Amino acid sequence: MKASAKANSNIALVKYWGKLDPEIRVPANSSISMTKTKLETHTTVEFSDDYEEDLVKIDGEEVNGRSRKRVVDHLDRIREMKGEDKKAKVSSKNNFPTAAGLASSASGFAALTMAAVEALEMNLSKKELSKIARMGSGSATRSIHGGFVKWNMGGSHDESYAEQIADRDHFSDLRALVAIIKETSKEVSSTKGHSLVKDNPFFDARLAQTHEDLSKVEAAVKEEDFTKLGKYAERNAISMHATMITSEPPLFYMEPGTIKVIKSILNWRQSGELECYFTEDAGPNVHVFCREKDMENLKSRLKEIEEVEKTITVEPGPGARIVEKDLF
């Protein structure tokens, strides 16, 4: 009763921020993402009578506290569905430094879901896997699929899952450079952040705009329209951060280096030097979208910004998959 899976992280083009049902992570709005190459989690799960307790290792270290509880709660959900009560050993490895502030919960819970379900021989569709992954981490629901993915919010557990809108070979001209910004403070978890929007007076305005952004971004993906994609993805990130900043307490995920990158992007675009667009999640790093032909130019410009520690170039990546190689 052992299986391994890999899943990649994703970057939202239209962001999920706020939940209708925090318990099971039904979101307040639908979202669209691109699954990314390179940023990947590999997870092995084994259920056995030999284990008296669930044992969770991330990057070789046994984890406890909140991180362990999230994994154990997720295993409990899957065990309950199967009617299984064996304890499990979980070992998970990210091929990127967790400390760099790159989201690991999306790839992490997608890989955990896929490996645990396979280990229990549950034989579920991607739709079912996406619903289960969602309960571990909202953004994980999208990492079940590769390429371009839409998470339809739905209004209940059964209606809230992700579907692929275009595969990873589509829009092959699109690149994203992740600018890693030196962090100076610890971020507030996104789980906490999501819970703050319900009292935010600007949230309804964001939802109305997001509704339009969803149809524009979906059309832009299908039409491979870079300018449209960049424009609406960027404004959706800005409205999410406006909501974050106006929460109580205010959430500033940006660092001075983030602002420097954003202002440079706006300058390059407005001066006609380079067409690129930004997006930012619940952390200081910036994803910058460009066309393939502009990648080297963009990379060298970003590297000149002192606060940019490094850049990682990513493309549309694969969905979660079972792998032969076990971690133990």
Ligand code: PMV
């Ligand atoms: O899945 P969570 O709880 O880490 O929330 C992710 C929220 C954002 O990354 C900010 C936006 C998104 O849609 O991925």
